[in-house]
Amino acid sequence: DFEADRETGYDTDLVTFTGSAFGRGVSEDDCTFVWSDKDGRELGRGKELSVILPIGSHAITLTVTHDGVSASTTKPDVVTIADGRVFVELGATPTPPYNTKATAFTNILDAIDYAQDGMMILVGEGTFFEKDTLKLTKRVRLVGAGPDATVVDASKFTTAANRTFYINNAQSILSSLTVQKANANQYGAGIAIGTNGGTVSNCVVRNCYVGGHHGSGIAIYCNSDAGRVSHCVITNQTTGIYDNNYAGAVMMEKGRIDNSLVAYNSDPSSGYGGQITLQNSAVAENCTVVGNT
Secondary structure (H helix, E strand, C coil): CEEECCCEEECCCCEEEEECCCCCCCCHHHCEEEEECCCCCEEEECCEEEECCCCEEEEEEEEEEECCEEEEEEEEEEEEEECCEEEECCCCCCCCCCCCCCCCECCHHHHHHHCCCCCEEEECCEEEECCCCEEECCCCEEECCCCCCEEEECCCCCCCCECCEEECCCCCEEECCEEECCEECCCCCCEEECCCCEEEECCEEECCEECCCCCCCEEEECCCCCEEEECCEEECCEECCCCCCCCCCEEEECCEEECCEEECCECCCCCCCCCEEEECCCEEECCEEECCC
16 A cells, blocks of 8 residues: 655646555565556655656556565555746736746745645846845745856835844755845845755855844854755845844855855954854855955
């Protein structure tokens, strides 16, 4: 027998199936589990299968073999998959379900509010002047068209001192865009990652300012390694004057930054400098840190 972890899902998210085998003298450790679709194509092997499925209803078959004897279980329409894409495009005409460029949202905040767990938000080319902090607290991916093509600019925020992105879900991913001109009092002006973690990859964070402490570019605060910054560029950040001031670019607790460039950031108010501050079990790996003061 087997179970799916959901009855409905999206083509942008994994569905997990878990099989079981039972009978006299049968040990699951001695069994072979083979998963296939309605056309007999093999999807994978092992007691557990995690797979991205295309749009539509899916019948799944599990075949278990033990000591040369096989038995199969098929469940028709065990999971129904919908389009999980949500688009954001300047100049579009927003129309539900917002899954084409022509019917996309025209701002990122509305797309985040609309998106459900497992969805992917695809942000097009251009500069997006958002009005408030963009909070990724659901299990979603927000993907730009590349750091040179998609820019999120915080210079027109309705609240002057506010960060651009706040991520607080271990399975949230922010990637392939530039964040610029953010201003916050503390804990990361460009991007802050909360205690539940999250991932930032292939992003540029530039020209941000923090008047307080705890990093002006990207700040990671998590109780485990659930916070990660990878393949990013953090440049031209500045901190203001504040007691207990830390680094002007990156401040991390129990997170990881890897394969990133931290360059030309400034912290004129303390001896920590404008580079990276690591606390507790935080790790920096394969990073280039240059030109910071």
